[in-house]
Amino acid sequence: MKTFCGRANPTTGAMEWLEEDENYDYHQEIARSRYADMLHDKDRNVKYYQGIRAAVNRVKERGEKAIVLDIGTGTGLLSMMAASAGADFCYAVEVFKPMANAAVKIVEKNGFRDKIKVINKHSTEVTVGPDGDMQCRANILVTELFDTELIGEGALPTYEHAHKYLVQEGCEAVPHRATVYVQLVESKRMWSWNKLFPVHVEAEDGEKIIVSPSEMEDCPGVPSVCDIQLNQMPSSDFTILSDVVTMFSVDFSKPVRSASTSYRVQLEPVKSGKAQIVLSWWDIDMDPSGMINCTMAPYWVKSTSAFQWRDHWMQCVYFLPNEEPVLQGEKVYLTACRDEYSVWYKLQKARGEEENKAAVRVESPVCRCQAHLLWNRPRFGQLNDQNRTCQYIKSLTKVLKTDSVCLCISDGSLLPVLAHYLGAKQVQYFLQYATFFFLKFFKANNLEDKIKIIEARPELLTSSNLEDNKISVLVGEPFFTTSLLPWHNLYFWYARTAVTSHLTSNVTVLPQSASLHMMIVEFQDLWRIRSPCGTCEGFDVQTMDDMIKNSLNFRESKEAEPHPLWEYPCKSLSDPQEVLTFDFRKTVPEYSLSTEGSVNLLRKGKSHGAVLWMEYHLAADISVNTGLMQISNEKGNCEWNPHCKQAVYFFSSVIESETLLDLPSAVTYAINFNTKTGEIAMDFKL
Ligand code: SAH
Numbered sequence: 001m002k003t004f005c006g007r008a009n010p011t012t013g014a015m016e017w018l019e020e021d022e023n024y025d026y027h028q029e030i031a032r033s034r035y036a037d038m039l040h041d042k043d044r045n046v047k048y049y050q051g052i053r054a055a056v057n058r059v060k061e062r063g064e065k066a067i068v069l070d071i072g073t074g075t076g077l078l079s080m081m082a083a084s085a086g087a088d089f090c091y092a093v094e095v096f097k098p099m100a101n102a103a104v105k106i107v108e109k110n111g112f113r114d115k116i117k118v119i120n121k122h123s124t125e126v127t128v129g130p131d132g133d134m135q136c137r138a139n140i141l142v143t144e145l146f147d148t149e150l151i152g153e154g155a156l157p158t159y160e161h162a163h164k165y166l167v168q169e170g171c172e173a174v175p176h177r178a179t180v181y182v183q184l185v186e187s188k189r190m191w192s193w194n195k196l197f198p199v200h201v202e203a204e205d206g207e208k209i210i211v212s213p214s215e216m217e218d219c220p221g222v223p224s225v226c227d228i229q230l231n232q233m234p235s236s237d238f239t240i241l242s243d244v245v246t247m248f249s250v251d252f253s254k255p256v257r258s259a260s261t262s263y264r265v266q267l268e269p270v271k272s273g274k275a276q277i278v279l280s281w282w283d284i285d286m287d288p289s290g291m292i293n294c295t296m297a298p299y300w301v302k303s304t305s306a307f308q309w310r311d312h313w314m315q316c317v318y319f320l321p322n323e324e325p326v327l328q329g330e331k332v333y334l335t336a337c338r339d340e341y342s343v344w345y346k347l348q349k350a351r352g353e354e355e356n357k358a359a360v361r362v363e364s365p366v367c368r369c370q371a372h373l374l375w376n377r378p379r380f381g382q383l384n385d386q387n388r389t390c391q392y393i394k395s396l397t398k399v400l401k402t403d404s405v406c407l408c409i410s411d412g413s414l415l416p417v418l419a420h421y422l423g424a425k426q427v428q429y430f431l432q433y434a435t436f437f438f439l440k441f442f443k444a445n446n447l448e449d450k451i452k453i454i455e456a457r458p459e460l461l462t463s464s465n466l467e468d469n470k471i472s473v474l475v476g477e478p479f480f481t482t483s484l485l486p487w488h489n490l491y492f493w494y495a496r497t498a499v500t501s502h503l504t505s506n507v508t509v510l511p512q513s514a515s516l517h518m519m520i521v522e523f524q525d526l527w528r529i530r531s532p533c534g535t536c537e538g539f540d541v542q543t544m545d546d547m548i549k550n551s552l553n554f555r556e557s558k559e560a561e562p563h564p565l566w567e568y569p570c571k572s573l574s575d576p577q578e579v580l581t582f583d584f585r586k587t588v589p590e591y592s593l594s595t596e597g598s599v600n601l602l603r604k605g606k607s608h609g610a611v612l613w614m615e616y617h618l619a620a621d622i623s624v625n626t627g628l629m630q631i632s633n634e635k636g637n638c639e640w641n642p643h644c645k646q647a648v649y650f651f652s653s654v655i656e657s658e659t660l661l662d663l664p665s666a667v668t669y670a671i672n673f674n675t676k677t678g679e680i681a682m683d684f685k686l
Contacts, residue, residue, distance in 0.1 A: 011678025051286025187238035220365035
């Protein structure tokens with residue numbers, strides 16, 4: 001079946017109707033899924049296997065039959081482990097149909113057809129009884145339903161239901177227990193993902209400070225978890241204010257309650273400072289004794305954690321609603337509130353606020369100031385990046401005159417305010433939709449009557465919107481919230497083209513141009529998420545590999561995907577190369593822009609793929625780079641812009657070279673920017 005879906009093209013801005021195959025969504029889901037990453041997670045797999053063996057043995061020692069319920073079986077892996085460990089029968093429940101189908105094939109291929117029954121249902125739909133999906137209740141409950149926040153994928157309601165209806169009282173559970181840990185820290189870097197710091201501007205008539213509206217001050221932000229690879233956060237970027245403490249734990253072998261609740265712990269700060277952030281992670285004990293433990297603890301808590309890389313489970317950063325000064329040794333209370341799916345934190349000073357636990361209101365955070373809806377966390381970080389702001393200030397100073405009529409096209413941008421302070425005194429326009437927030441923002445800076453917000457798409461801009469002025473300076477960062485891949489911000493070029501009739505003949509466009517850059521890299525770990533597994537703990541899971549490959553080839557083949565590479569170490573195997581340029585001083589051409597060439601491989605290593613990013617040339621000699629900041633040593637380790645996602649194109653076969661002699665000398669590429677569709681197609685060959 002085909003359906004039509006309307007969307008605004010992220011690059012060209014044009015409304016388009018896409019014919020979607022009904023299979024499109026699930027192919028996307030499989031192609032970009034975390035199944036490969038989980039199957040590559042050796043530490044996880046080994047410990048599950050140990051835990052499952054131990055649980056089966058305990059049941060057998062009691063002289064009982066081992067009946068396993070595996071909720072969310074995926075490939076069937078944990079059920080196959082149980083069957084191999086001697087379980088008498090396994091019910092493998094999987095809600096996602098393509099995965100359930102794959103599990104049937106994998107189970108059969110591995111010879112467990114008689115021992116494992118795959119049930120394609122959500123666990124809450126599963127029936128028990130002579131005519132039910134399950135003949136009887138299970139006495140071993142195996143699951144892997146956890147996300148970085150532990151409960152975000154609905155583990156609690158699933159367990160609650162399973163204990164009520166699907167498993168016996170006193171059942172064994174693998175994992176047996178999960179424990180959530182927290183640590184209080186101060187970190188300017190992480191705090192800059194949540195609050196807008198004052199922006200200092202040296203203007204001709206003195207220093208100006210751009211401030212945020214007061215509503216932003218104690219706004220709790222958005223409830224979505226901030227999950228990151230905390231192991232990539234250098235210790236110099238945060239100050240530890242408390243020891244690691246246990247916040248709460250869940251025993252999965254007993255009835256679980258999913259209803260909202262809160263937990264409170266007392267902390268004694270080990271250092272004075274500003275409490276801003278709660279870092280959190282969890283571990284799971286696969287057995288009751290806690291001997292088989294799988295932990296997400298970061299490197300400063302567990303030194304070997306860097307070697308246990310995984311992307312499906314990371315660590316959480318929670319922002320306190322306000323920063324709180326704390327004193328070394330002076331106790332404070334930290335409260336974790338949770339509903340069925342998410343967790344959030346509050347800090348209270350011990351003295352004077354000794355409210356009892358019941359009085360703590362369990363109310364999910366909602367952004368009141370609107371800024372957290374407009375700016376996501378990397379965007380906050382970008383806006384707070386003083387160096388970046390400095391580049392815009394320098395270039396605006398160069399191009400603005402007192403009689404400049406300036407139009408800014410970018411989402412949620414501070415450029416109009418900078419432009420106002422830096423000379424464009426007369427009048428300024430800002431194409432923008434988040435009008436409500438910006439009215440407050442301009443008011444907080446006494447700029448209500450200085451900057452005019454125009455709520456129109458660029459192609460619908462009229463002379464009366466501009467009060468019959470012509471634009472002499474057109475500016476953009478460019479940044480658009482609809483951009484996923486780096487080149488989607490070329491929307492600025494399309495918008496510039498659409499407003500051409502409103503520009504003066506000698507208009508200045510800032511940035512004047514952009515360039516696309518490319519480099520071949522070897523990833524330390526990220527390659528795992530797109531690499532076939534073959535076998536996992538002795539089980540043949542190639543069916544899964546084939547399925548992922550098939551989905552990758554489904555329409556969206558030859559596509560790059562966005563990743564924030566500061567979280568994923570890699571080394572450069574080639575020099576960075578500029579591959580395409582886009583001249584914003586001219587309109588978007590009718591023809592496609594394409595290039596072919598080759599890059600020399602300079603280092604030995606595995607060529608996992610190419611990384612691509614954009615650089616914006618604001619004015620002569622002033623650029624903003626959204627990708628590679630530097631190659632930090634002779635080994636080729638890369639440093640990436642921490643506020644942007646870069647595009648990663650994974651090669652379908654990995655080019656490996658052990659020595660410089662057997663180095664393939666170069667990788668050839670062909671890259672094409674289709675100006676009609678705004679898409680970039682690429683092809684790489686050895
Ligand atoms: N057990 C596999 C896969 C884990 S991924 C492994 O360890 O490798 C979790 C899987 O659980 C996903 O495939 C998801 O679709 C499924 N799932 C999550 N909640 C479920 C529920 N309540 N009932 C059935 N399937 C569920």
